[in-house]
Amino acid sequence: MIELLEKLSNADSIASNENEVRNIIKNELSEYSKTFTYDGLGSLMIKKSASIEKAPTIMFAAHMDEVGFMIRNISDIGFVHLMPVGGVEDRAKINQLVRATSQTGKKFYGVMNIIRNPSGEIEDIYADFGFDNREEFKNSGLQIGDMVVFGSSFRRLEKTKNVTGKAMDNRAGDFALIKAMHGLFNKNLNVNVIAAFTSSEEVGTRGARLCSNIVKPDLFFAVDVAKHPELDRGFTNHRKLGYGPMIEFYDKTMIPNRKLINYLRKLAKRNKVPYQEDMFKGGGTDAATAHLENSGVASAVIGFPIKYCHDPYSFANIEDFEYTSNLIQLIAESMDKEKVAEFYNF
Incomplete structure (x- = not known):
């Protein structure tokens, strides 16, 4: 699916002007077309329904806009x-x-x-x-x-597992979520899954707030990126390319539900999905506003490591796309009503 990533990276979509990316996603996930809904900003929400009645709903959000x-x-x-x-x-x-x-x-x-x-x-x-x-x-x-x-163009870097192009924040997240939704299409799930491709994250996480308010999910996961400090290869760098997605413990806009974080760690370890653990000194994700809707939503961030974020070219690792997509699918396949309720057992 590397051609899809190339299309996403080369597409042009800043906040409130996301038509190019939105159209690619709609075409790529056309098997879900009857479920497409939108918020008033243009965020696209796609639903994979549970196989049981009265199931909880979990939302994965990846923003479409670039700087x-x-x-x-x-x-x-x-x-x-x-x-x-x-x-x-x-x-x-x-x-x-x-x-x-x-x-x-x-x-x-x-x-x-x-x-x-x-x-x-x-x-x-x-x-x-x-x-x-x-x-x-x-x-x-x-x-x-x-x-x-x-005006950058997507490229595969020779003799490496890395690719480069513009707008990997957050076309990397979009790509991983698209791939996961393909994998979930024929699965029987005990939860409803909403893939929200959100508008206007780069100017205040606006679309995620609306999507969370509309859908009222029981769990929320932001699928976003974090900047790899390219000159640091030491023990303080938890954002290394090829080592799997990051599970975020803190940023200035949200501290995630700790039970949910511990669950993600155990799930990844049990299924041998590599992951990293990190905290952000600044910045935030779609979870910033979404987790404050509907009396508070247990939330977490799945962070995709990239180099040179918000630059003309960013680096991403092909294996990280696989790891991130696999983790999204595992979360969806493992959740049920009892597990969701436990995250709110204070």
């Missing part, structure tokens, strides 16, 4: 000035190939660069798409508000 930009201003010399959408790395704003999408879907390639203030801080971001004046820009079909993303 990027919107066209904010147009200068007299035809340059566009950009507004970041999400936490783009500062190093990723300098002399980068970018791609803009018009409202009709036409693509334009250009080069992005920065202007610094006297203190050396980034004051403005601009892109040159080859237009010589404002009129040429307007005649192209591009407008203020149009989406701009990195």
Whole structure:
């Protein structure tokens, strides 16, 4: 399914502009098409029903949006000035190939660069798409508000099990969840499974909050990524590529249900699925808002390790996709009403 990952990575979808990724997912999971529902932002929810009545519901959420930009201003010399959408790395704003999408879907390639203030801080971001004046820009079909993303192309790295491309945050999570839903299609389950491909995570975990409010899941799992500190190969690095997904113990937006965390550890060990254990000093995932809905939802984060997060190219490991997908399926296949109730036995 590496071709699917390539499609997802090369697709352009910033917050509230996720059509390209959403359409790929709908096509790939067409066997579930009768179950497709949406929130008001465009998050896609797909349901695998339990084989029994009155079953609890668990939700896995992977966001569709990537960090990027919107066209904010147009200068007299035809340059566009950009507004970041999400936490783009500062190093990723300098002399980068970018791609803009018009409202009709036409693509334009250009080069992005920065202007610094006297203190050396980034004051403005601009892109040159080859237009010589404002009129040429307007005649192209591009407008203020149009989406701009990195102009990267997906690649398989030679002689390794790694791939690289843009938007692995969170196309890696999307891919693993799609793969898991394929695997669950013909399975008899004791829980309903909702795969939520959410909108607008990079600007405040907005879609997950709505999906959780609509579905009211009994358990919530964010399927997201974490940045590998590429120069650290020591004992403090719990985000190594090829060592399996991370089970997260803490971030500034959520501390997960400890019984649920312990259950995931035992489940992974029993089934020989490699995993890592980590905590985030900052940041958050879709679980940040989702776990606070419906009087509180027992939640956990399954983190996919990548290098160079929020950069033009990120690295991901092919084996980690398999491990993450397997863990999602194991969770769904092992859950039942009694197990879910135990997580709430305080």
